[in-house]
Amino acid sequence: MAILVTGGAGYIGSHTVLALLERGDDVVVLDNLYNASRESINRVEKLAGKKAVFVEGDVLDRECLRELFASHDISSVIHFAALKAVGESTRLPLEYYQNNVSGTLILLEEMRNAGVWNFIFSSSATVYGADAPVPYVETLPIGGTTSPYGTSKFMIELIMRDFAKAEPQFKAIALRYFNPVGAHESGEIGEDPTGIPNNLLPYIAQVAIGRLDKLGVFGGDYDTPDGTCQRDYIHVVDLAEGHLKALDHLKKTDGYKAYNLGGGKGFSVLEMIKAFEEASGKTIAYEIKPRRDGDLPAFWADAALANKELNWRVTRGIDEMMRDTWKWQSQNPNGFR
């Protein structure tokens, strides 16, 4: 039996495929390479000393899914494939709903047709919406999202909940990620954004390597200890391990459930810059800019439920996140290219 990983050539997907191969699982990766390189899977296979099956294809392509389920014995699906840029989603809402929501619907329909019932989904802390009190805990209502991206994740969680109510065989876990950063400790795989990075750590790393001049810090006048936004950063390898724990948990559970995957502590933008400087020995030029539309001042996870039920917790701190980001970026100044 194999695990199907959609979006498995991407940032979080590649680290999860590596962790699965390392523990001996068979893996089929489905990725349309829209935001990834085939090279990431080559490197994963080299690190693991084991091959994955790679299918270049789209979750929107029903025929491709049918053929995939017919030709491989799939036990479970981990569904990463999505568009993920919050700002872009406000300009391209139809593309985001089509890729994320329709893509998931088609995947679930073809899973049902093939009799595959185990499903892990990449959700996000954004499903808690703008007014949720911190720390975010799973008992809070979800919704009130502020971008088509966030709404697409919220809608998919509702679809999972309703499908699990209607179909007793369907077992599903939504993992609500906080802010994934870092890279595999080998420095062989990591985050490789196309164009100018949207996210903080890839931006800082590209300033350090000299690809970008200066970081803009979005807002220095928030009601936070140093005036900059606070986020719950989580090492991508800890996050990948959370998927393995969630897969194990599916065997002992029914229905749909959501878990926060975060470290439970907020770090400010300025703290992140300082930590990166310490890890890399580089000075990061920055200037305070106006606030970015849609940013929330501060949020972090209450991760007690995942600690208790999934037996999962973060084991890597800010120092490892920075060390591994820098190792990846300095060994691969141009990413996978």
Ligand code: NAD
């Ligand atoms: P990523 O862009 O690196 O990975 C997504 C992968 O999916 C890419 O390899 C892309 O080529 C592929 N893909 C996209 N649409 C596809 C389609 N229709 N068919 C097949 N493949 C497709 O992003 P990531 O950071 O690894 O994120 C993985 C998942 O985690 C996404 O669902 C994202 O929304 C979610 N998430 C990410 C973050 C974050 O900050 N990185 C935070 C919360 C949730």
Ligand code: UFG
């Ligand atoms: N930031 C800057 N300058 C930059 C980029 C970011 O100051 O150039 C700041 C932002 O204002 C924010 C913090 O750094 O305060 C983190 O920003 P990111 O863009 O890295 O991350 P977000 O918290 O905005 O969003 C991320 C993912 C979403 C996900 C969300 C919650 O991009 O997909 O975390 O998990 F939904």
